[in-house]
Amino acid sequence: MEDHSTFPRIFSMFFITTVAFFATSVLSIGINYGQIANNLPSPDDAVALVKCVGATKVKLYDADPRVLKAFANTGVEVMVGLGNEYLSRMKDPTKAQAWIKANLQPYLPATKITSIFVGNEVLTFNDTSLTSNLLPAMQSVHTALLNLALDKQITVTTTHSLAVLQTSYPPSAGAFRTDLAPCLAPILSFQAKTGSPFLINAYPYFAYKANPKQVPLDFVLFQPNQGMVDPSSNLHYDNMLFAQIDAVYSALTSLGYGKLPVHISETGWPSKGDEDEAGANLENAKKYNGNLIKMAMSSSKKGTPSRPNTDLNIYVFALFNENMKPGPTSERNYGLFKPDGTPAYPLGFSLASAPNDAVSNSTGAGTPPRPPTSSTGYLSISSAPSLERRWLSSVVALMVGLILKF
Ligand SMILES: *[C@@H]1O[C@H](CO)[C@@H](O)[C@H](O)[C@H]1NC(C)=O
Ligand SMILES: *[C@@H]1O[C@H](CO)[C@@H](O)[C@H](O)[C@H]1NC(C)=O
Numbered sequence: 153m154e155d156h157s158t159f160p161r162i163f164s165m166f167f168i169t170t171v172a173f174f175a176t177s178v179l180s181i182g183i184n185y186g187q188i189a190n191n192l193p194s195p196d197d198a199v200a201l202v203k204c205v206g207a208t209k210v211k212l213y214d215a216d217p218r219v220l221k222a223f224a225n226t227g228v229e230v231m232v233g234l235g236n237e238y239l240s241r242m243k244d245p246t247k248a249q250a251w252i253k254a255n256l257q258p259y260l261p262a263t264k265i266t267s268i269f270v271g272n273e274v275l276t277f278n279d280t281s282l283t284s285n286l287l288p289a290m291q292s293v294h295t296a297l298l299n300l301a302l303d304k305q306i307t308v309t310t311t312h313s314l315a316v317l318q319t320s321y322p323p324s325a326g327a328f329r330t331d332l333a334p335c336l337a338p339i340l341s342f343q344a345k346t347g348s349p350f351l352i353n354a355y356p357y358f359a360y361k362a363n364p365k366q367v368p369l370d371f372v373l374f375q376p377n378q379g380m381v382d383p384s385s386n387l388h389y390d391n392m393l394f395a396q397i398d399a400v401y402s403a404l405t406s407l408g409y410g411k412l413p414v415h416i417s418e419t420g421w422p423s424k425g426d427e428d429e430a431g432a433n434l435e436n437a438k439k440y441n442g443n444l445i446k447m448a449m450s451s452s453k454k455g456t457p458s459r460p461n462t463d464l465n466i467y468v469f470a471l472f473n474e475n476m477k478p479g480p481t482s483e484r485n486y487g488l489f490k491p492d493g494t495p496a497y498p499l500g501f502s503l504a505s506a507p508n509d510a511v512s513n514s515t516g517a518g519t520p521p522r523p524p525t526s527s528t529g530y531l532s533i534s535s536a537p538s539l540e541r542r543w544l545s546s547v548v549a550l551m552v553g554l555i556l557k558f
Contacts (some may be wrong), residue, residue, distance in 0.1 A: 181448040182209030182229075182467035183488070184418055185219065189474040195222035201226060201471060202488055205499070206449060211417060213272070215255045224262035231267040231467075232256065234293070236282060239271055243288035249296035257300065263278070265306055268293060269351060269417070273313040276331055286310060287339050294346055307348035310339070311417045314354050314396060317403055323458065324385040326399030327406055340409040349465065350409075351402050353418035356392035357431065357440070357482075364430035367392075373421075373436060374443035387457035391417040393419060398458040413462060419444070420469035422482035423496050430468045432482045434497045441468060441488060442500040 171372045183202055193197070195218045203212055209229040212219060223230050234242060236250075255263055270290045274282055289307050297303040314320065316336070318329040318460045328336055342348065356372040370377035372392045378392035382398075393416070400414050421440035425432025448466050455462040473487035473496060486494050 165320060179306045179449050179451055180208040181206060181445050182211055182231075182465070183207040183252045184211045184213075184420075184467050184470040186213055186470050187216065187219075189472065189491060190478045191475060192472055193491065193493050195219045197493055199226055201229070201493060205445065205488060207468075207469075209266075209467065210471075211269075217255070217259070219255075219265045220259040220265070220324070223264070224259065227264065229264050229266045229270060231541070232265060233272065234268060234270045234289070236271050236274055236277075239274070239282060239285040239289045242270060243285050243292055245292035245295050246290040248289070249299060251298050251405075252293070252300060252302070256306075260302070261305075267309060268297075269311050271310045273311055273315075273336065273353065276313045283335055283468050287335075287342060290342060292341065294342075303346075306552070308346060309343060309348040309351050311351040311353055313453050314352060314358075314400075316352075317399060320396060320399040322380075322382040322384060323389065323395045323398035324382050325401055325404030325499055327389060328403045331433075337407055340404065340407060340412060344412055349413040349415040350400070350404060351415050351417035352397070353469075354393060354396045354400075355419060355421075356396065357421050359392060360431045361429055369431065369436070372431075373439040374447060374510055375439060376554060382457075385458065389457060394456040397456045397464075401458050413465070414459075415465035415467075417467050418469040419466060420486045422485045423473075423487075424485035425482035426480050429480055429482050432485070438497045438500060444468065445499065 161267065179195070183205065185198060185202070191385040193201075195216070198219070199222050203226070207228070209231070210223065211231040211233070213233040213235065215234075217231040220230065220232075232255075238251075242251065256268075259265065271282075271286050274286050277283075289400055290310060294303060297306050297308065311553055316328055316332055317326060319327045320323050324383060340350070360367045360369065360372045368377060369375075371379065371390070374391045374393075380395070381388050382395075387398070389398075397414055397416065401410060404410050404412055404414070421437040422429070422432040423434045423437035444466065448464055454460060455464060468488065470486045471490070472489050472491060473485050475484055475491070477483040485496075490496050
């Protein structure tokens with residue numbers, strides 16, 4: 153492949169990418185597409201970037217019509233969000249149904265909407281009225297989907313922060329906060345009945361930031377390390393994310409819902425932080441997200457130690473740095489991409505050379521592709537004629553894919 157000129161290579165990679173895209177639905181990674189920013193590229197360009205990291209699933213925090221339209225006919229699975237401010241309205245089934253008809257139905261089936269998360273980390277706020285609206289809102293959204301005959305294709309769930317756990321270490325001792333159990337149990341029962349996964353936002357970064365002297369960096373960054381053995385289960389853990397996921401499985405088991413699949417609705421690492429934010433830097437972000445995506449795409453690591461045969465379902469946080477997020481500097485620097493569409497840092501692999509069994513050997517998998525010959529490799533498409541935009545987006549995605557390697 154090295155001997156070919158740039159264009160045939162781009163086209164062959166387009167083919168490879170397409171093959172990999174369809175052949176690896178099981179080995180997949182999702183990505184969060186947040187938009188708390190005033191400088192982000194168009195949704196069409198975002199689609200190209202989503203594909204360029206090899207993501208087959210995207211999680212939105214709303215149901216932005218421009219975004220839903222952009223993902224039409226891409227095959228990318230879309231999870232939409234109903235923010236906490238919607239809960240009191242959505243517990244009314246009539247209003248839930250009206251919302252779905254107006255905001256989701258017009259984009260189906262071209263846009264593959266597969267899930268709605270109702271409320272984001274609601275239980276962490278200790279807000280009794282918000283908490284009491286959570287299950288009713290989830291139920292009426294599900295009922296509305298049922299009435300519209302969409303319940304088979306769209307599941308209803310909610311996201312939790314890891315702070316719903318009282319105990320997370322060792323993983324086998326994982327337990328929910330005791331005060332949350334009475335409200336969690338009926339939610340879990342609803343999810344078990346309707347077949348939706350338990351979503352957790354898990355950030356080993358927070359554990360490291362809180363305790364940089366004690367938490368081994370290699371253990372949180374998926375780097376080679378001796379790991380830890382859970383004294384009660386005897387299971388060996390070589391990374392903190394798996395320990396956190398298994399702590400959630402233990403907590404679910406103790407409430408009688410150990411069979412609910414746990415999906416990681418957010419995880420990531422900031423590439424920049426304030427002086428007091430230990431570990432928030434480019435090098436660590438590159439290791440965390442690069443290793444995470446490689447692992448999710450590799451068939452050798454299927455599940456966690458306590459659920460070795462359950463697929464990991466991970467949504468990386470996030471697609472873009474979001475300049476209008478409040479809080480410490482790290483909050484605005486979780487993106488894999490800068491607002492101009494260039495990578496925030498190289499991830500250490502490209503899609504075509506990612507360890508991925510579906511990529512055939514003739515592609516030169518394992519042989520790092522060369523960077524494009526142009527100066528930066530990034531093709532600005534903001535001024536491209538609209539007819540060519542989609543095609544160009546694909547090419548840009550591939551070129552960025554090449555850049556990610558270096
Ligand atoms: C919510 O309540 C729990 C248990 O009482 C407490 O540990 C936690 O800090 C509270 N969280 C907030 C955000 O107030
Ligand atoms: C592809 O390459 C891998 C490792 O380099 C090798 O084990 C495998 O047999 C090859 N597969 C084919 C179809 O050549």
